[in-house]
Amino acid sequence: MSFSQQPFRLAVIGSGPAGVYAAETLLRTERAKNGDLDVAIDLFDRLPAPFGLIRYGVAPDHPRIKGIITALHRILGRGDIRFLGDVDFGTDLTAEDLRTHYDAVIFATGALKDADLDIPGIELDGSYGAADFVAWYDGNPDYPRTWELDAESVAVIGNGNVALDVARVLSKSADELLRTEIPANVHEGLQSAATTDVHVFGRRGPAQTKFSPLEARELAHPQGLQVVMDPRDVEQITDAQWEAIKADKRTDQVTQTFVGWLEEQQRREAAGEEPTDRNGGPVQRRLHMHFWHRPVEVIGEDGKVTGMRFERTRLDDEGRVAGTGEFIDYELGAVYRAVGYHGSELPGMPYDAKRGVICNVAGRVTEADGTLVPGVYANGWIKRGPVGLIGATKSDAIETISSLLEDIDAGRLTAAPERDNDAILRLLEDRGVQYTTWDGWTALDEHEKALGAAAVDADGEPRARVKVVERDEMVSVSRAGMPEHSRA
Incomplete structure (x- = not known):
């Protein structure tokens, strides 16, 4: 199959900087921008909200780093990357599911x-x-x-x-x-x-x-x-x-x-x-x-x-x-x-326990003996270990996407049998997964801001945001803000 004739379907597991920048790097390649490679990307996260360690791994009094969310928000808000939250790889979604629905997958799960x-x-x-x-x-x-x-x-x-x-x-x-x-x-x-x-x-x-x-x-x-x-x-x-x-x-x-x-x-x-x-x-x-x-x-x-x-x-x-x-x-x-x-092992993925990374060469996932795992890639800390900041993550993404494009050109990737863009949504709904979307995140975002506006800080000033903690509440608020056609 030629991926120039229909969309190249990519799944990215992890919606922190490593996942978002991997997706964005592919979309910004000349081939994607000039239409030579049509791309459909789904970005999954096990949490109902996006942004990974930027939302859940940076101290709340560190606004300079938190500002990275603004850049990530701008990328995901364009609409050319589909966010699907509250989906746990290995439980709600398996490696076999990914092979069925996507031509390639990039793991960007970080080090937790x-x-x-x-x-x-x-x-x-x-x-x-x-x-x-x-x-x-x-x-x-x-x-x-x-x-x-x-x-x-x-x-x-x-x-x-x-x-x-x-x-x-x-x-x-x-x-x-x-x-x-x-x-x-x-x-x-x-x-x-x-x-x-x-x-x-x-x-x-x-x-x-x-x-x-x-x-x-x-x-x-x-x-x-x-x-x-x-x-x-x-x-x-x-x-x-x-x-x-x-x-x-x-x-x-x-x-x-x-x-x-x-x-x-x-x-x-x-x-x-x-x-x-x-x-x-x-x-x-x-x-x-x-x-x-x-x-x-x-x-x-x-x-x-x-x-x-x-x-x-x-x-x-x-x-x-x-x-x-x-x-x-x-x-x-x-x-x-x-x-x-230290990175965590992912179900079915070759893992280097000493380094805490998925085994890979230049972002291509390999077995322990160096044999390539076709169509599977890694980016960010789960690829290189927990060192380096945003600049290193962007460089990682360039290397990983370069490897992916080389594999497309060399004919190393096998097309997924299921090409329907919404088939993955039906699969999740059939399994009872209460997934969230970007519309859901914007609803939760506004909800947290409203909670902040209704509260005050020690100086009596309204707070910018109060973060929701309970998963059920996050999912409920998010799904209430999703259009009917995008949820079960």
């Missing part, structure tokens, strides 16, 4: 699980994966509605973006977060939290964090928060390391932010002044930044976290982390590991 931290005691009660906590405060319907926040002192392990988000949410007052879209149950949980001290631990020094200068500065912004630094963490930076820091603008700005906090802390201590927040107000919570700390063991009693042991580290002559033999124990009531994400 926390990477392991293999140290003694990590399994204790009160030891959490940061990704689970993020899913809770972002209102993911697949996670519990409550979170235990009875620990006064908590640890966040990691110096990446997720660690930063978790530390910021734990450090802020609940009322400050009312300016965001946090659900009511999250505000209630944070409002009753006992947390007074948040300790952030990194294995390397201030210069090796992955923070942007803006993100580093924002750590000190919450009202009532004091940032606490250990002088040794700056003092052990060598002259050679300072030269390297000065040579990189971003690194220098981030490091100088930490140095500035330390200098202000030391000035106040020398003058006998009481600590304040950045606006001169009283301190209600403290954010302790610890560098050069390698996690060794989570300490517990009666199955519950009571502390954590670290080894002080340094950089060796080759820039690698080395232990110093000095161990320090901290009293803690909870531990959040934010040491990276």
Whole structure:
């Protein structure tokens, strides 16, 4: 069959940036734009709403990143990509179903699980994966509605973006977060939290964090928060390391932010002044930044976290982390590991458990022995692992779509037997799947905005949005906004 004679049918599993950009990249190719390749794309997601980790994996007080939704919304709102939400691959839709209805499929399911931290005691009660906590405060319907926040002192392990988000949410007052879209149950949980001290631990020094200068500065912004630094963490930076820091603008700005906090802390201590927040107000919570700390063991009693042991580290002559033999124990009531994400296995798809990715070469899915799986592709974190941001995801999409087009030209793809565009909808309806569509999302979007307009933040101003958490409510609102002909 020639795909120039009828639409090329593509299924994309996952509606986060990796899925949307893969679909958009194909539509923006010259062949698609000039009509040489007619394309019909269905974008599936297991959640009723689109946007993946941008909606459910970014802290609600991070509007700069949330702004990516605007770009994704613009792409999906054009109408040349069909969104089908609340459809779970492996349960509602199988690999055989995809082969029957689509000429090719791209998996863009991301990486949702926390990477392991293999140290003694990590399994204790009160030891959490940061990704689970993020899913809770972002209102993911697949996670519990409550979170235990009875620990006064908590640890966040990691110096990446997720660690930063978790530390910021734990450090802020609940009322400050009312300016965001946090659900009511999250505000209630944070409002009753006992947390007074948040300790952030990194294995390397201030210069090796992955923070942007803006993100580093924002750590000190919450009202009532004091940032606490250990002088040794700056003092052990060598002259050679300072030269390297000065040579990189971003690194220098981030490091100088930490140095500035330390200098202000030391000035106040020398003058006998009481600590304040950045606006001169009283301190209600403290954010302790610890560098050069390698996690060794989570300490517990009666199955519950009571502390954590670290080894002080340094950089060796080759820039690698080395232990110093000095161990320090901290009293803690909870531990959040934010040491990276890990992709989940997908039913029937070849999986590299060590890397947490679908086995692939240049986006083409392969068996473990390297044999190509015809018509099956991957993009984003499930393709390359949980590294890189939006720019890397777009580059991934270009590579994956290039592989797909090469396979079309080489005649490697077999046409799906079912060509009717609405056959997949009938299949889902026959199985009782309450799928949602783009019209449904726009209805839910307006509903959440209306909830925000009816509520107020701590300053008495209307909120931009209040996120709906319950899956049944999300589906009900969405399907009520779908035209009759697009739902059972």
